[in-house]
Structure formats: structure tokens, C-alpha cells
Amino acid sequence: MNALLSEARAKVGHRLAMHLRVDLFRLHNSTPMVSFTFDDLPKSAVTSGAAMLEAHGARGTFYVSGSLVGADGPDWVAGDADDVVALHRRGHEIGCHTFSHQRACDLDAAAMQQEITRNRAYLHALDPSIRIDSFAYPFGYGSYARKHQLRKEFQTCRSIVQGVNSGGVDLQFLRAMPLIDREMDRDGIERAFDDAQTNNGWLIFYGHDVTDRPSPYGCSPALLEHALAAASRRKIPVLTMAEAMRCARG
Numbered sequence: 001m002n003a004l005l006s007e008a009r010a011k012v013g014h015r016l017a018m019h020l021r022v023d024l025f026r027l028h029n030s031t032p033m034v035s036f037t038f039d040d041l042p043k044s045a046v047t048s049g050a051a052m053l054e055a056h057g058a059r060g061t062f063y064v065s066g067s068l069v070g071a072d073g074p075d076w077v078a079g080d081a082d083d084v085v086a087l088h089r090r091g092h093e094i095g096c097h098t099f100s101h102q103r104a105c106d107l108d109a110a111a112m113q114q115e116i117t118r119n120r121a122y123l124h125a126l127d128p129s130i131r132i133d134s135f136a137y138p139f140g141y142g143s144y145a146r147k148h149q150l151r152k153e154f155q156t157c158r159s160i161v162q163g164v165n166s167g168g169v170d171l172q173f174l175r176a177m178p179l180i181d182r183e184m185d186r187d188g189i190e191r192a193f194d195d196a197q198t199n200n201g202w203l204i205f206y207g208h209d210v211t212d213r214p215s216p217y218g219c220s221p222a223l224l225e226h227a228l229a230a231a232s233r234r235k236i237p238v239l240t241m242a243e244a245m246r247c248a249r250g
Contacts, residue, residue, distance in 0.1 A: 010103065010106065013142070013144055017147060017172075018161055018173060022147045022151050022170070022171075026167065026168050026169075027167065027168075027202060027248045028249060028250030029200065029248050032200055032201055032202075032203070032234075032236050033202050033236060033239050033244050033247060034196065034202075034203040034227075034237070034239070035238070035244050036061070037061045037095070037158060037176070037205065038206070039097060039136055039138075040063070040068055040097065041062060041064050041079040041083065041084070042075075042076040042210075042218065043078060043083070044211045045062065045210050046079040046083040046086070048210040048211065048221055049210035052210070052225060052228060053238070056228045056238065058228065058238035059090075059093065059243075060240065061093040061242070063095040063134070064094055064095065064096070065101040066099045066119050066122035067099055068101055075215035076215055084130075085126050085127050088127055093133075094123060096116060096134070096135045097119075097138055098119060099115050099118040100115060101138045103138055103141040104137050104143035104146045105142070105143040109145075112146055112149055116153055133241075134154055134157075134241040134242060134245075135156065136206070137158070137159055137160070140160035140161070150172055151172050155171065155242065156171050156241055156245055158206065159174060160178070162175060162176070162178070164177070164201040164202070165201055165204065166201035167199070171245075174202075175204070176205065178206060179205040179223065179224060180207055180208075181220050184223065185223075189230055193230050197236070202244055205227060210224055
């Protein structure tokens with residue numbers, strides 16, 4: 001019964017987070033833009049994913065949970081602490097994904113603050129120059145109760161609710177499109193870019209591993225390459241979340 005009640009509360013909190021803004025932010029970007037983001041630090045995202053972005057002169061945002069660094073799971077081999085530092089020093093952005101990879105809807109204010117503080121301390125211990133301006137909700141579950149708190153800690157919070165951000169947006173619940181083979185194909189990528197160009201939007205892709213045989217949450221190098229080539233062909237700049245946010249401020 002307690003588990004059912006907890007899940008019911010999580011779903012309600014997530015729905016409220018989707019539809020109730022803390023405030024309205026109007027994007028002032030002068031051109032459409034796209035960000036490529038990766039969650040949980042799979043080793044293949046660090047190696048193949050980052051290298052592919054760099055080959056296009058681009059950088060991505062990697063949302064890191066300190067507890068998952070170096071901790072292999074059933075779906076992929078994990079990147080390690082040296083990988084986090086290497087990504088940062090190569091110009092990629094390191095974002096926060098809580099320390100313990102817990103859903104925001106399961107955390108009260110004190111627990112969320114502990115997760116943020118612990119993750120910041122972990123990342124700063126690796127390299128004090130790492131800035132943590134961006135947050136992504138673990139498992140994609142938002143929480144209206146935590147949005148005010150997160151607003152004070154991060155410039156942006158990324159969800160996994162599908163859509164392209166344009167006009168007036170909720171910075172504590174930015175929408176994103178899956179760069180996941182099981183959920184996205186080349187035509188879907190082109191439609192997402194069409195939307196971004198038509199509405200001068202901010203397109204955010206999210207994924208995990210990058211390998212020829214991706215997990216249910218990852219993408220093939222071919223799919224990532226198609227998205228990067230589409231951005232290049234359309235002359236849409238590829239920006240980290242922090243870089244895009246600076247452009248969004250005008």
C-alpha cells in the first residue's frame with residue numbers, strides 16, 4: 001500500500017511539475033540552437049559520444065551522479081572519475097543528476113539539498129574549476145515541490161518530456177527529445193529540427209550510451225551522427241546547456 005501511495009504521489013508531483021511553472025522565462029536567442037545531453041556517464045558516451053561531438057566542433061552536457069561514477073550497471077560500463085575530469089577539460093559541461101540518482105519526487109527539501117551539496121562536493125574534489133549550472137531530473141521524474149528549490153541552485157532543469165522549447169519556457173522543466181534508437185529515427189530528428197527552425201527554438205536531445213548495440217536508453221553512433229550532421233547542414237549551433245542559456249538571455 002505504501003509503495004502504491006508513493007507512486008501515486010510521484011505521478012501527481014510530476015504532472016504538476018509539467019504544467020505549473022515557477023515563473024515564465026522568455027527565450028531571446030537570435031537563432032535556433034541545439035544541445036546534446038547524456039545522462040549517467042556511460043563509458044561509451046564519454047568516448048564515442050564526446051569524440052563525435054568534438055569532430056563537429058561541438059561540446060555536450062553530461063549529467064553526472066557521483067554515486068554512479070565507476071559503477072558498472074546491467075546496461076553499460078560506466079565512466080570513471082578521470083573521464084569526468086577529461087570531459088570538463090575538453091570543454092564539455094558537467095551537470096548535476098543528484099548524487100545518489102534519486103527521483104526528485106522522492107526527496108523532501110532537506111534530502112534534495114543534501115543530494116545537491118554532496119554531488120557538488122564530489123565534482124569539485126575532482127576539479128575545483130568544474131561549474132555546475134545545469135540539472136537533469138533522474139529517471140525523468142519532475143517534482144513541483146522541488147522546482148522552487150532547484151531554481152535557486154541551477155540555471156536550468158531538463159526533463160524528458162518531449163518537445164522543443166520556444167517563446168516562453170519553464171527553465172525548471174525544459175523539454176527534450178530522446179536520442180534513443182528505440183524512440184527516435186532520422187525522420188523524427190528532422191522533424192524536431194524543423195520545429196526548432198520554424199519557432200526559433202531550443203532543441204535539446206537526451207540519451208545515455210552511444211554504441212552499435214545500444215541499451216534501451218541509448219543510441220547508435222549512426223543516429224548521433226545524423227543529428228549532428230543535420231545541425232551542421234541547417235547551420236544550427238550546437239551548444240552546451242550553459243552556453244545555450246547564455247544565448248537565451250540575449
